[in-house]
């Protein structure tokens with residue numbers, strides 16, 4: 001029994017590649033080459049050198065004394081908020097830009113909703129001197145002006161998606177259209193463990209540096225590589241996949257996934273994809289997604305832009321339905337309160353996405369001796385205005 005992808009990109013019944021015929025050559029080239037490239041010594045060397053010298057890895061595993069005292073258990077924070085650009089997303093974009101170079105690509109495209117993945121992609125394109133086009137819904141461009149400015153400053157072209165609801169899914173459609181028209185010179189950097197095979201597996205492998213480091217850091221601090229629980233928030237699922245990766249098949253380690261319940265699971269305004277989702281196809285992958293009776297994808301809602309996604313990666317759909325993962329949904333209010341608590345208990349202002357993970361301690365009790373690792377996926381600077389408006393600071 002394994003919770004990793006099989007060679008066709010399936011996690012149990014989820015995953016695969018459900019794509020239009022015209023996209024087949026693009027994903028097929030990637031599928032045939034990605035594992036071999038990732039195993040080349042020169043690739044491994046360059047990836048790890050950039051993670052160290054450019055991203056700032058390894059990120060610390062920090063024992064949170066005051067938080068542990070409050071909840072009477074041992075809580076460690078994996079500090080992905082200290083990565084260059086302020087979140088885990090850059091681990092994946094570094095990996096994919098090196099992959100693109102090995103495949104001889106000279107142009108990068110990406111799609112972005114809140115802009116975080118667009119910024120992480122524009123960053124690595126600047127680093128490598130490669131042309132970068134980021135598709136973004138016209139509505140999102142207006143809502144996320146600081147990230148649009150960052151991408152432009154980094155030299156990327158931000159192209160508005162003008163069709164449909166002019167948000168993330170329309171930007172994705174534009175990016176796919178671009179890729180179909182430019183199959184030879186262009187690589188499409190997807191930002192989470194979503195999309196057709198091999199993306200979910202490839203992105204999980206790039207992010208797996210997180211659990212690789214947790215293992216050695218915990219061994220040093222606690223004399224064991226294994227925590228009792230590893231906890232992460234789930235949007236598409238990439239920071240969670242990275243934090244779980246080396247523990248997936250070790251059932252001594254509990255896996256806890258935290259989803260955004262928005263204004264409440266049954267409010268009609270939520271992004272609790274696993275709890276509310278049904279099997280369907282989104283972005284070329286068979287997974288759980290929020291949809292109407294007749295299969296139309298429902299607009300998700302969360303106060304945190306990074307969790308505001310109507311589906312979840314196939315790894316997580318499998319963890320949910322198999323029972324391997326424990327899924328907890330947290331409302332906007334609970335997350336915001338937890339974000340303020342962590343700021344004042346530990347001196348760390350978390351991204352609102354991560355604040356959802358911190359809110360679980362009011363829902364779920366742990367034993368005194370339990371070692372609980374929370375993946376602190378990102379820092380809260382980008383969310384300051386939302387915190388200010390919410391708390392009237």
Ligand SMILES: *Cc1c(COP(=O)(O)O)cnc(C)c1O
Pocket residue numbers: 087088089116191192193233234235236237238239240306307351353354377378379
């Ligand atoms: C994008 C983002 C997330 C959600 O994406 P995943 O792929 O689920 O990790 C979570 N936290 C932060 C800080 C993010 O920027």
